[in-house]
Structures are given as structure tokens and as C-alpha cells.
Amino acid sequence: MNRLQTETADIETASEDYASRFSGAVGGYFLDVQEQLTLGLLQDMEGATILDVGGGHAQLAKPLAENGFRMTVTGSDDVCRERLDKVCSPGSVDYITCDSLCLPFPDNHFDVVISFRLLPHADRWQELIQEMCRVASKAVIFDYPDKRSVNIFYDMLFELKKNMEGNTRTYTLFTRRQIGYELAKNNFHNLQRKPEFFFPMVVHRKLKMVALSRFLEFVPRILGLTALFGSPIVLRSDKK
Secondary structure (H helix, E strand, C coil), X not given: CCCCCCCCCHHHHCCHHHHHHHCHHHHHHHHHHHHHHXXXXXXXCCCCEEEEECCCCCCCHHHHHHCCXXXXXXXXXXXXXXXXXXXXXXXXEEEEECCCCCCCCCCCCEEEEEECCCHHHCCCHHHHHHHHHHHEEEEEEEEECECCCHHHHHHHHHHHHHHHHCCCCCCCCECHHHXXXXXXXXXXXXXXXXXXXXCCHHHXXXXXXXXXXXXXXXXXXXXXXXXXXXXXXXEEEEEC
């Protein structure tokens, strides 16, 4: 392990233990929602080069490669490539171990830079956004937990959530203003926000009924409540 890396939260998200959080029918439902929202945000980027920062969890590298995108994934340790090698077709994804806050690429090297399951666990998240913006020529896409949601009760409910899920961990909540401010600092604008769920994901995990979860999420989505109060948010921002 390279101990010099400054942000190593992706080591956990690339692990088999973390992958177990998305196993089974409900886990597949979570990943399908994430995938469809991301593909929707990329519909005008056919064949784009994409850098997936901290994407060793392989949640998006595989489906994006299968949809014709040219994928490169970074990890903060060599262990972060193990799931990629397991689930991705040989040669479909390039991988490099590096520091997420000092990416070994020139400015504007990729059409799009994405990062999922990383920002809320990064201590120096502003620098992470800055570095993603630096190497992106067209857009950045990432997910984050929005404070304007049931997450407003985070402090009160975290221990309950941890007891219910077992392998959850602390994370940072963000306001839409915070995220927009950091992107604007790096010359990115035109924010497109796609909230994933209205109800906390732990609720769906405990229900273990995908059909019921789909129905529960359908109602607030058509009523516009998910757009206002949903989380996590998948966000795209374009370079000016």
C-alpha cells in the first residue's frame, strides 16, 4: 500500500465488504437508478473519454464501458483494481494507481471526469473537486448526499442507521450552494441535479422488496418531492 496518498477513502469502497451493500435485488435496484441517471446525463457525450476517480468499486466503469465510453479508473492503492479486474471485460477499462488530489494527467485531458462514493468521505473534498475540474475538458459528474433531505436528521439518526446497516460509515453532507460555489470557483456552471431517492436507502434495504421500493419512490418523484428533497444527488456541471 502506498501510504503517501492523501485521500484513501476509495480503498473501502473498492472492497468486497462495501460491494455487499449493493448485493441482492435491492442493491441491484440502487445501482440501476444510479446507472440510468448517469447515462442520462451523458446522453450528449457519445464515445467520450471518461476518468472515474476512485472508481474501483466498478459500479459505473463496467456499464459505461459497455455503452461505448472510453474508461480510465484511478485508485489510491493497487488493491482498488481488484473488483475492476473481476467484473470488467479484459481491456475495456484502463486503471492507474495515483493520488486523487494530484492526478497524473494534463489539464483538460478527459472529456468527462466522474467520481462516485468518494466526495462525502474525502476530508479535502474542495481539492478533489478542483482536481476533477482541472483534467475535465467538458464536464464533471459526481454524487453527494444533500443536506436538503431526510439527511437533515443525520446527527440524530446516524447511530440508528449504523445499527441497522452494520457497515455504514460517517460522511459529509453538502448544501447545493456549497457545491455550486466550489464548481463556480473552478469555472464550471450549468448544474444539472438528479436526486436518486426520496426515502433513505436504509429503508429500502430493510424492506427487501424492490417492487414496494419502486412504488414508494414513484409517488414522490411524480409529485416533484424527489427533485426538491431527494438524496443522494447525481450532479453534472459543464466547463464554461
